[in-house]
Amino acid sequence: MQPLSRSHRNQFPIPFFGLPIVLLVFLASPTSSCTEQEKSSLIQLLDGLLQDGGLTVSWRSDTDCCSWEGIVCSPDRRVTDVVLASHSLEGPISPFLGNLIGLLRLNLSHNSLSGGLPLELVSSSSIIVLDVSFNRLTGALHELQSSAPDRPLQVLNISSNLLTGPFPSTIWKTIDNLIALNASNNSFTGPIPSDLCNSSPFFAVLDLCFNKFSGSIPPGLGYCSMLRVLRAGYNNLSGTLPDELFNATSLEYLSFPNNDLHGVLDSARMIRLRNLRILDLGWNNFNGSIPDSVGQLKRLEKFQLGHNNLSGELPSTLSNCTNLKTIDLKSNKxxxxxxxxxxxxxRNLKTLDLWSDNFTGTIPESMYSCSNLTALRLSSNNLHGQLSSKISNLKYLSFLSLGKNNFTNITNALQILKSSKNISTLLLGYIFKGEIMPQDDKIDGFENLQVLDTGECKLSGKIPLWISRLTKLEMLVLRGNQLTGPIPGWFKSLSQLFFMDVSSNHLTGEIPLTLMEMPMLKSTDNSSHLGPRVFKLPVYTGPLLQYLVVTSFPVVLNLSNNNFTGVIPPQIGQLKVLVALDFSFNKLSGQIPKSVRNLTNLQILDLSNNNLTGAIPAALNNLHFLAAFNVSDNDLEGPIPSGGQFNTFGTSSFDGNTKLCGSMLIHKCGSAEAPTDTILSTKQTDYKVAFAIAFSAFFGVGVLYDQIVLSRHFG
Structure with missing residues (x-):
């Protein structure tokens, strides 16, 4: 799935706001008035803005600036605070704000300010808190003269901008009162500053995540005796965790995910960080085992080591970390x-993620005592046995993923899970192999279920009636089973369903007209019908592709690889929200309905390997978002539409239709002779690969055809 938006990825962690300096608030005297010099400096800020967010209403030259919106003054008539966060301001930041000699706090965050960060603010002789986060500032930070007097700045928040370049070392040598620095979510390069602790003995918070820092972690950070928060994830850091870092015994938050760090987690060193509450080293290359000493980190709340090369068994001492709320150890060895x-x-555990490890045995009974669990993922391991009825003790469980194991007795599992009233995501793919799809009408729970995956289980039977009672269902995956019979007419009653994959079964009959009435596939205004959409854990559809919200998935109708007969209903044109439509590998006949041209959101259209006849409707070249198109192995005839997206499709999209002609084929339209085969025959897998490549190129880091429309597994 795609990562979160830049505006939400980075905020100061809770410890940052706990700093005394951030909580300082000064009350202004209502009778004070500012000086003309200060009023002039503020007016120069206003005059330089392209959009002032309505400040001109109160910022009038004939009034006292201490009464202006966002301005706070001290009793001695000096401006102490300029607080203009979230005011829709656009334009540059005026350097004349540095002339406010009594200014203590400047907050211009969450605007659209541009240009550079004025040196006059960083080098101010009065400012102690400077927050320009969540703007559009560009350029590099300026060097400060090394001979400049020490500056009082204690809190600097420049996060979520477009700043570039390395960190100038002279800044940290002259700002020796710095307590907190947040420079996350920019494009800073070069090494992490090594002398922060030498210059600022009270330094407590450093957040550099989501940048382009490289090199190793500087050992000097270990000399920050007051350091509580250290975040530098999502950079290009390499090397090991330096020994000196474990001397920073005040650390509560240690986070280096998504880098290229390696080494082992040394038991003796880890013991030193007894104050740790959050440890996040995921998406690196750490190896070895988790040391027993982890049990001495009694304050630990989040333990995140997913996507590394860790091996061995989980230490029993992990049970001693009774404050744990999150354990994320997915994708290790x-x-x-x-x-x-x-x-x-x-008892405090809320999230347990052990996806894609190599654990064996059964689910331990003690796990069902974690009564506060909201998300449990054990998929892609080698676990076996039946689901215990004690799982019903997990009253708050919302996300459950058990797929790709060796569990048995799907009827028992569903009978047990139906009492879990809060389950919204249930992923059961690749288990219960060869069993019968439960038809029992007593399966009547799951009133809050939004996502159900029983794909690739080789289940026999029919599509069961109890699914019709899942009134909040949004995604249904029955792919890769051995289900027979027709698609039931009650599908249109699933008013929230927008992702339906019943491919690779033995379903028969005609494509029911009731599918053409599905509300979420027809209406372009579905926002009022959507419920809570955020997954408790990221859903994986491939090794690296993850989704955080349900709405990240495309609107899909996949009936491929079945035995459907009859024609494609002309009413298909009503499904205007469809992004992917796959009817391939069936026994459909008749023509491609002209109404398909109404599917203007369509990006995937696969009608290959059927018995379709007639021409490809010329109006399909109006499907401007179409990235992958396949009608191969039918009996189509006439010219292939030209223009639009059709100019981008390769010859394999039309293979096996000997009566088609077009500029990309050997058989040109109007030629006297048509070869018996215009293109070499291609296997089904070749079509899917071609579609995957096309869809991947169109979406970039978005949805992959092979992993979504024909997704093999949700984890």
Whole structure:
């Protein structure tokens, strides 16, 4: 799935706001008035703005500037605070704000300010808190004269801008009162400053995540005796965690995810960080085992080591971390069972993610004592057995993923899980192999279920009636089973359903007209019908492709690889919200309906390997978002439409239609002779690969055809 937007990815962690300096608030005297010099400096800020957010209403030269919106003054008539956050301001930041000699706090965050950060503000002789985060500032930070007097700046927040270049070392040598620095979500390069702690002995918060910093972690950070928050994830850092770093024993928040760090987690060093509440080293190359000493980190709340090369068994001492709320160890190389950990001690645990490890055995009974669990993912391991009825103790469970294991008895599992009233995402793909799809009408729970995946289970039987009672269902994956019979007419009653994949079954009959009445596929105004959409855990559709919200998935109708007969209903043109439509590998006949031209959001259209006849409607070249198109192996005839997206499709899209002609084929329109085969025959897998490439290129880091429309597994 795609990562979160830049405006939400980075905010100061809670410890930052706990700093005394941030909580300082001064009350202004209502009778004070500012000096003409200060009024002039503020007016120069206003005059330089392209959009002032309505400040001109109160910022009038004939009134006292201490009464202006966003201005706070001290009793001695000096401006102490300029607070203009979220005021829709556009334009540059005036350097004349540096002339406000009594200014203590400047907050211009969450605007659209541009240009550089004026040196006059960073080098101010009075400002202690400077916050220009969430703007559009560009350029590099300026050097300060090394001979300049020490500056009082304590809190600097320049996060979520477009700043570039390295960090000038002279800044940290002259700002020796710095307590907190947030420079996250920019494009800074070069090494992390190594002398922050030497210059600022009270330094407590450093947030550099989502930048382009490179090199190793400077050992000097270990000399920050007051350092509580260290975040530098999503950079290009390499090397190991330096020994000196573990001397920063006040650390509560240590986060270096998504870098290229390696090494082992040394037991003796880890013990030193007894104050840790958050440890996030995910998406690196750490190896070895998790040391037993982790059990001495009694304050630990988040333990995130996913996507590394860790091995061995989980230490039993993990049970001692009774404050844990999140355990994320997914995608490692662990071994052994889970029973060594006494999960019943972890009563605060809310998220347990062990996806794609190598754990064996059964689900330990103690796990069902984690009564506060909201998200549990055990998929892609080697676990076996049946689901215990004790899972019903997890009253708050919302996200459950068990796929790609060796569990048995799907009827028992669903009978148990139906009492879990809060489950909204249930992923059961690749398990219960060869069993019968439960038809029992007593499966009547799941009133809050939004996502159901029982794909690739080889289940036999029919599409069960109890699915019709899942009134909040938004995504249904029944792909890769052995279901028979027609598609039931009650599907149109699933008013929230927008992703339906029943491909690779043995379904028969005609494509029912009731599918053409599905509300979420017809209406372009569905916002009022959408409920809570955020997954408790990212949903994976491939090794690296993850989704954080349900609405990230495209609107899909996939009926491919079945035995459907009859024609494609002309009413298909009503499904105007469709992004992907796949009817391939069936026995459909008749013509391609002209109404398909109404599917203006369509990006994937696969009608290959059917018995379709007639021409390709010329109006399909109006489908301007169409990125992948396949009508191969039918009996189509006439010219291939030209122009629009059709100029981008390769010959494999039309393979096996000997009566088609077009500029991209050997058989040109109007030629006297048509070869018996215009293009070499291609296997089904070749079509899917071609579609995957086309869809991937169109979406960039978005949805992949092979992983979504024909997705093999949701994890």
């Amino acid at each position: 662990f071994s052994g069972g889970l029973s060594k950990v006494n999960f019943s001690n972890l």
